[in-house]
Amino acid sequence: MESLKPDxxxxxxxxxxxxxxxxIRSGQGFPMVLLHGWPEFWYxxxxxxxxxxxxxxxxxxxxxxxxxxxxxxxxxxxxxRLLSIKEKLPPVPKIEVPSRFLWGKRxxxxxxxWSDRLQQYFTNFMIDFVDTGHFVQYERPDVAVPEILAxxxxxxxxxxx
Numbered sequence: 653m654e655s656l657k658p659d660x661x662x663x664x665x666x667x668x669x670x671x672x673x674x675x676i677r678s679g680q681g682f683p684m685v686l687l688h689g690w691p692e693f694w695y696x697x698x699x700x701x702x703x704x705x706x707x708x709x710x711x712x713x714x715x716x717x718x719x720x721x722x723x724x725x726x727x728x729x730x731x732x733r734l735l736s737i738k739e740k741l742p743p744v745p746k747i748e749v750p751s752r753f754l755w756g757k758r759x760x761x762x763x764x765x766w767s768d769r770l771q772q773y774f775t776n777f778m779i780d781f782v783d784t785g786h787f788v789q790y791e792r793p794d795v796a797v798p799e800i801l802a803x804x805x806x807x808x809x810x811x812x813x
Contacts, residue, residue, distance in 0.1 A: 653793050654702040656695075676712050679705025684804065686712040686789075699793035704800060744773070750810070751777040752803040754796060756784040778803070 661676040676694050678701050686697050686704075694701075694712035704710050735741045751774050755764055770777055780799070784791040 653699050653797075656698040656701055677709065678702070679708050679710045681708045682804075682808075684708035684710050684800075686710060696787050696790040700789050700797050700800070703793075703797045707801065708804070746773060746775045748775050750803075750807050752799070753777060753779040754788045754799055755779060755781050756786055756788050756791070757781045758784060759786045761786045 656678075661678055664675050664677055666673050666675065684704060686694070686701075697712055701710050701712070732741065753767070753770070755762075755767055757764055764781055767779055770779065782788050782792055782795050789796040
């Protein structure tokens with residue numbers, strides 16, 4: 653599977669809530685935003701981006717070596733974390749957009765048995781477990797890319813109806 657080198661894509665920046673955010677972009681077509689958790693960055697998607705960019709305009713945020721994005725998230729969510737600890741958060745509406753999860757069977761960080769809580773937060777989701785650790789897209793791009801493409805194709809077919 654084709655991979656990207658760290659400096660193979662131009663750096664772009666956008667300001668959001670007074671925070672300067674780095675992102676990379678590859679491909680053309682309908683936008684596809686690849687999200688990740690902290691301290692991960694776009695480079696863990698490097699094995700997937702070339703194949704996805706053949707059909708989509710792929711955007712991914714945060715530069716290798718830049719952990720500022722994660723710190724910015726923690727700063728911006730401080731109030732909500734405190735309210736959560738005090739059990740004073742207002743009810744959160746469920747996410748209704750179609751969502752797809754590929755969860756590592758051997759994930760030591762977000763354990764597979766925790767997936768039983770997804771229905772508390774999502775109304776329309778699919779989940780499959782893959783024989784990987786935490787980084788499914790990095791460890792098994794051969795599984796992740798076809799699943800991502802199939803999911804987006806199904807979403808577009810359903811939207812066209």
